[in-house]
Amino acid sequence: MTLRFAYNTNGAANHRLDDALRLIADCGYDGVALTLDHHHLDPFAPTWERETERIAALLADLRLGSVIETGARYLLDPRRKHEPTLLAPEADGRARRVAFLHRALDIAAMLGSETVSFWAGVPQPGVDRAEAHRWLDEGVARVLDHAEKAGVDASFEPEPGMLVETVADYDALAARHPRLRLALDTGHCLVTQDVDPAEAVRACAARLGTVAIEDMRRGDHTHLPFGEGDMDIPAVLTALDDIGFERLVCVELSRESPRAHAAIPESIAYLRAIAR
Numbered sequence: 409m410t411l412r413f414a415y416n417t418n419g420a421a422n423h424r425l426d427d428a429l430r431l432i433a434d435c436g437y438d439g440v441a442l443t444l445d446h447h448h449l450d451p452f453a454p455t456w457e458r459e460t461e462r463i464a465a466l467l468a469d470l471r472l473g474s475v476i477e478t479g480a481r482y483l484l485d486p487r488r489k490h491e492p493t494l495l496a497p498e499a500d501g502r503a504r505r506v507a508f509l510h511r512a513l514d515i516a517a518m519l520g521s522e523t524v525s526f527w528a529g530v531p532q533p534g535v536d537r538a539e540a541h542r543w544l545d546e547g548v549a550r551v552l553d554h555a556e557k558a559g560v561d562a563s564f565e566p567e568p569g570m571l572v573e574t575v576a577d578y579d580a581l582a583a584r585h586p587r588l589r590l591a592l593d594t595g596h597c598l599v600t601q602d603v604d605p606a607e608a609v610r611a612c613a614a615r616l617g618t619v620a621i622e623d624m625r626r627g628d629h630t631h632l633p634f635g636e637g638d639m640d641i642p643a644v645l646t647a648l649d650d651i652g653f654e655r656l657v658c659v660e661l662s663r664e665s666p667r668a669h670a671a672i673p674e675s676i677a678y679l680r681a682i683a684r
Contacts, residue, residue, distance in 0.1 A: 411648055412656050413679055414439035416477060416620070417448050419631075419661035420668040425449060425463070428668070429470060435673045436680070439473035441620070441658035442521075444512055445480040451511045452483075460518045467519060474521040475618045475656050478512050493529020494547035495540045495571060502543055505529075509551045513558040522655050523561040523617040525591035526551065528571040540571055545584060552587045563617025565591035566600075568629045574602040575612065582615065589617030593660065594644050595624035595631065605639065609647035616653065620660040621645075621679075631662050633671060634678040642682050 415437050420428035425448045432440050442463075444451045449463055467474055484504055485491045492501030509526055516524045531540040548564070555562035566578045575590070575597070582588045590612050594605035603611070609619070621644060623637035624630065634641060648657060659679070664671040 411645060411653065411679075411683060412438035412473065413676060414441050414473070414475060414656040414658040415672055415675065416441035416443060416658050416660040416662070418443040418445075418477065418479065419659070419664045419671060421445070421447075421665040423665075423668055426466065429463075429466060429472065431669070431672055433470035433472055435676050437472070437672075437676055439475065439522075439656040439658075440467070441475045441477050441525075441618075441656070441660065442519075443477040443480055444515065445483055449515065451508065451515060456511070456515070457518075460515050464519050473656055474516075474519050475658060476512050476516040476519070476521045476524040478509060478524065478526045484508060490529065493527075494544050495529040495531050495535065496543075497532060497535055502547060506547050506550050509547075509562075510554045513551070513555050513560050513562065516560045517558040521560065523563045523589065523591070524555070525563045525565050525618055527565045527567045530570050537571070544571060544581070548581065548585050548588060552585060556587070561589050561617050562587070563589040563591035565593060565620075566596060567593075568596055568599040574600045575608050576602060590615045591618050591620070592616055593620040593622075595620070595622050595637075595639060595660075596629070598624045598626050598638055599629045601626060606643040606647040609644060609653075610651060613651040613653075616651075616655065618655055618658060619648065619653065620658045622660050631660055631664075633661060633664065634675060641679075645679070645682055 597605040623632040
């Protein structure tokens with residue numbers, strides 16, 4: 409196998425970004441899934457452009473490719489996890505999310521990242537689902553327009569519990585937005601149980617913008633280290649190899665930050681052993 413592996417910095421949240429990037433590179437990864445956050449290349453800092461240029465130089469020096477992730481929990485609102493989203497009832501809330509995604513695309517362009525991954529959000533109580541879908545369509549269209557200007561792919565991640573949570577939900581959204589690629593988290597397929605992870609890789613081969621991998625139990629949205637869940641990792645890697653996937657395959661262990669110093673090398677060793 410010639411797959412390229414990356415590690416998501418949401419699983420290294422207790423490390424300085426530079427330290428996390430060097431650890432990832434030293435362990436032999438090919439790239440990083442960089443979750444923009446208040447402490448990791450803050451997209452709202454007054455010096456964000458200068459910091460992005462600095463990180464671009466560091467990534468080049470470390471020979472790391474990148475994907476930009478936008479799932480930081482409290483970046484936009486310190487009191488409400490992941491809010492506001494593209495489904496926020498308040499127009500200014502939706503506009504703030506769109507502006508953030510535009511900034512993420514600008515950062516991705518400066519870094520030479522493969523794609524920017526984003527998701528829908530959870531409809532708030534009392535919000536009509538048809539209205540939520542309308543807001544989502546409006547937001548996705550604006551993100552795609554900016555992505556085209558920036559020259560960066562925008563990839564949509566179905567997320568369990570959100571308005572768009574399955575690969576079938578993504579298919580319906582992409583039918584209305586043909587430029588939209590898929591950010592496939594293979595573990596989410598086990599949570600929603602709508603499609604086998606390896607089958608999803610093969611069925612969506614032409615539209616994959618990025619792929620996340622981890623272990624996970626069926627029906628339980630907990631990101632687990634490899635070997636602790638129900639994921640058939642060899643089957644997923646074989647499927648990715650069979651379709652000739654050349655983009656980054658990103659390890660996402662968002663609960664492992666306290667032991668990132670161990671989880672980062674353990675994960676790549678596990679994947680390399682299977683790939684061999």
